[in-house]
Amino acid sequence: MTSPVLPSHGRVRPLGLTQVSLTGGFWGGRQTVNATATLAHCESWMERLGWLANFDRVADGTTSPDRPGWSFSDSEVYKLLEALSWESARSGDPEAESAIKRLTARVARAQDPDGYLNTCFGHPGRPPRYSDLEMGHELYNTGHLLQAAVARLRTAGDDDLVRVARRAADHVCRTFGPDGIDGVCGHPEIEVGLAEFGRALGEPHYVEQARLFIERRGHGRLKDIPLGRAYFQDDIPVREADVWRGHAVRALYLAAASVDVAVETGDSGLLDAVRRQWERSVARRTYVTGGMGSRHQDEGFGEDWELPPDRAYCETCAGVASIMVSWRLYLATGDVRCADLIERTLYNVVATSPSADGRAFFYANPLHQRAAGRPADPDEVSPRAEAGVRAAWFDVSCCPTNVARTLAGLHAYLATVDDDGLQLLQYAAGEIRAELPGGRPVALDVETAYPDDGTVRVRVVAGPDEPWTLSLRVPGWADGATLTEGGRTTTVAPGLAQVRRAFAAGDEIVLELPMTPRFTWPDPRIDAVRGCVAVERGPEVLCVESADLPSPGVLDALTIDAGSAPRAVPGGAVVRGRARGVPDQAWSYRDRPLSGDGGDWFDVPLRPYHAWARRGPSAMRIFLPIADQHPPTQEGA
Numbered sequence: 001m002t003s004p005v006l007p008s009h010g011r012v013r014p015l016g017l018t019q020v021s022l023t024g025g026f027w028g029g030r031q032t033v034n035a036t037a038t039l040a041h042c043e044s045w046m047e048r049l050g051w052l053a054n055f056d057r058v059a060d061g062t063t064s065p066d067r068p069g070w071s072f073s074d075s076e077v078y079k080l081l082e083a084l085s086w087e088s089a090r091s092g093d094p095e096a097e098s099a100i101k102r103l104t105a106r107v108a109r110a111q112d113p114d115g116y117l118n119t120c121f122g123h124p125g126r127p128p129r130y131s132d133l134e135m136g137h138e139l140y141n142t143g144h145l146l147q148a149a150v151a152r153l154r155t156a157g158d159d160d161l162v163r164v165a166r167r168a169a170d171h172v173c174r175t176f177g178p179d180g181i182d183g184v185c186g187h188p189e190i191e192v193g194l195a196e197f198g199r200a201l202g203e204p205h206y207v208e209q210a211r212l213f214i215e216r217r218g219h220g221r222l223k224d225i226p227l228g229r230a231y232f233q234d235d236i237p238v239r240e241a242d243v244w245r246g247h248a249v250r251a252l253y254l255a256a257a258s259v260d261v262a263v264e265t266g267d268s269g270l271l272d273a274v275r276r277q278w279e280r281s282v283a284r285r286t287y288v289t290g291g292m293g294s295r296h297q298d299e300g301f302g303e304d305w306e307l308p309p310d311r312a313y314c315e316t317c318a319g320v321a322s323i324m325v326s327w328r329l330y331l332a333t334g335d336v337r338c339a340d341l342i343e344r345t346l347y348n349v350v351a352t353s354p355s356a357d358g359r360a361f362f363y364a365n366p367l368h369q370r371a372a373g374r375p376a377d378p379d380e381v382s383p384r385a386e387a388g389v390r391a392a393w394f395d396v397s398c399c400p401t402n403v404a405r406t407l408a409g410l411h412a413y414l415a416t417v418d419d420d421g422l423q424l425l426q427y428a429a430g431e432i433r434a435e436l437p438g439g440r441p442v443a444l445d446v447e448t449a450y451p452d453d454g455t456v457r458v459r460v461v462a463g464p465d466e467p468w469t470l471s472l473r474v475p476g477w478a479d480g481a482t483l484t485e486g487g488r489t490t491t492v493a494p495g496l497a498q499v500r501r502a503f504a505a506g507d508e509i510v511l512e513l514p515m516t517p518r519f520t521w522p523d524p525r526i527d528a529v530r531g532c533v534a535v536e537r538g539p540e541v542l543c544v545e546s547a548d549l550p551s552p553g554v555l556d557a558l559t560i561d562a563g564s565a566p567r568a569v570p571g572g573a574v575v576r577g578r579a580r581g582v583p584d585q586a587w588s589y590r591d592r593p594l595s596g597d598g599g600d601w602f603d604v605p606l607r608p609y610h611a612w613a614r615r616g617p618s619a620m621r622i623f624l625p626i627a628d629q630h631p632p633t634q635e636g637a
């Protein structure tokens with residue numbers, strides 16, 4: 001079976017990547033851009049910056065103190081290999097296959113006789129192996145190698161990449177096993193790599209090594225750093241923590257691995273811990289976009305309710321990692337709210353990062369950009385992760401390859417099966433050719449222009465004669481959704497709408513999701529956006545861009561009439577707003593309230609946040625202050 005995540009058991013089971021295909025639309029188009037532009041873009045930058053040549057230097061014995069790239073640059077090669085593996089299986093593109101072969105050959109040459117594989121440590125002129133567990137990323141890199149090998153193993157079988165990965169994994173198990181170094185890596189990732197590698201090979205001792213790493217963390221084995229041990233989740237054991245904290249990508253990769261290990265070892269305490277952390281972190285530490293991470297200083301989670309829109313970090317990789325956690329939790333528990341969060345994060349974080357041509361990326365995804373960025377040079381590496389404009393490549397370039405591997409395998413997240421039938425979770429034009437339990441084939445075609453349009457038409461092409469249940473996810477925001485089947489239309493509540501019967505070829509089930517733009521009110525405890533409202537349409541968060549306003553300063557002074565509902569227009573929505581320029585003052589504080597409210601009402605255009613700054617640099621905001629004259633009526637107030 002070909003899928004990034006294949007637990008040995010769970011409430012629901014993933015479909016294989018060969019069982020689902022996207023046939024265009026929002027995600028099919030992005031998958032094509034990823035295949036035809038992003039993958040080659042990533043390889044060319046890694047070549048140009050010497051990150052690939054680092055492997056050659058190890059093989060040729062020419063390593064030196066002068067090495068290009070950060071200690072984690074090897075991992076970008078591995079994430080690209082993972083993306084190429086999914087892509088090769090998806091499209092059969094011979095270029096993807098030959099890229100895998102040429103990259104694998106260079107990686108393989110750099111492997112030491114004992115299986116150790118790293119271009120930053122352990123060779124002449126370089127620091128000794130495992131001499132900087134806190135920030136050296138050695139095991140992190142290996143974790144990504146293992147994930148790449150899993151993709152290769154499940155799509156092409158046991159090849160050179162898998163053999164390299166096995167030797168590297170065996171080296172890790174020997175070196176960090178029960179009798180080895182009693183340490184963990186400062187950046188979790190080896191755990192999720194080992195767990196899946198063990199599942200893919202059917203060799204539980206790799207899962208056991210992942211478990212050992214998870215159990216060791218949280219006891220202060222890593223040296224304290226100015227950001228504190230919470231930065232790498234070495235402050236509290238996973239099973240005792242109540243919330244995600246510290247570096248967001250680290251926290252989420254660790255949580256994903258913890259679900260894997262909990263499922264494989266039947267550890268309900270560990271699984272409950274991650275569920276508890278998911279609940280509180282999603283409720284109190286997550287942006288309306290699904291973005292995670294409020295702090296730039298440590299790329300980390302803030303306190304509960306600390307969700308400033310302009311200082312939002314929301315690293316693209318944290319979005320990818322959040323999807324990894326939610327997908328594993330959903331598979332384990334069947335909790336469809338996880339699929340809701342996946343949808344939100346896909347549309348508003350993952351889709352936001354790449355440019356339309358797939359050759360530039362956002363690293364951070366703030367919800368408010370006060371000043372338009374400067375146009376990025378497509379030939380230059382961006383030194384910083386600020387997000388005024390998408391950059392071709394970054395000094396720390398974790399996000400482009402993370403987007404690439406996610407998009408290449410995106411169809412993995414569309415649907416699942418259980419003993420009773422099939423669950424359709426994400427809506428995209430596509431085809432499903434799966435098997436229900438007992439080997440009963442089922443074929444469905446999905447027609448939809450979602451999210452431009454809320455109609456999802458599921459046609460049964462073939463299926464078993466006996467009754468089975470088709471479930472369609474109704475997103476949490478979709479009040480008033482309807483389901484039409486067998487000539488009857490019924491209203492369906494958020495959750496799973498289920499139809500159980502014997503379907504005949506040609507039967508159609510039509511889900512109508514309400515796509516009227518809507519106001520979204522933040523919890524008042526998120527004080528950075530108190531008195532503000534956002535606008536959403538379907539799964540898309542909308543935003544206002546200065547490019548659409550009469551003058552750039554209008555964005556700062558804009559207030560919104562929350563008493564009149566947003567209206568749909570092609571490509572987005574409009575809300576009633578106004579902006580009275582506030583005179584500049586020598587001191588911005590007074591002994592009586594200052595109001596910027598006033599001016600003539602006009603229609604303020606909003607567009608999907610994922611498309612912001614695609615027309616050029618722009619200031620932008622998602623949360624809009626509410627005009628004084630129309631205080632919102634609040635339920636229970």
Ligand SMILES: [Zn+2]
Nearest residue numbers: 315317398399
């Ligand atoms: Zn990143």
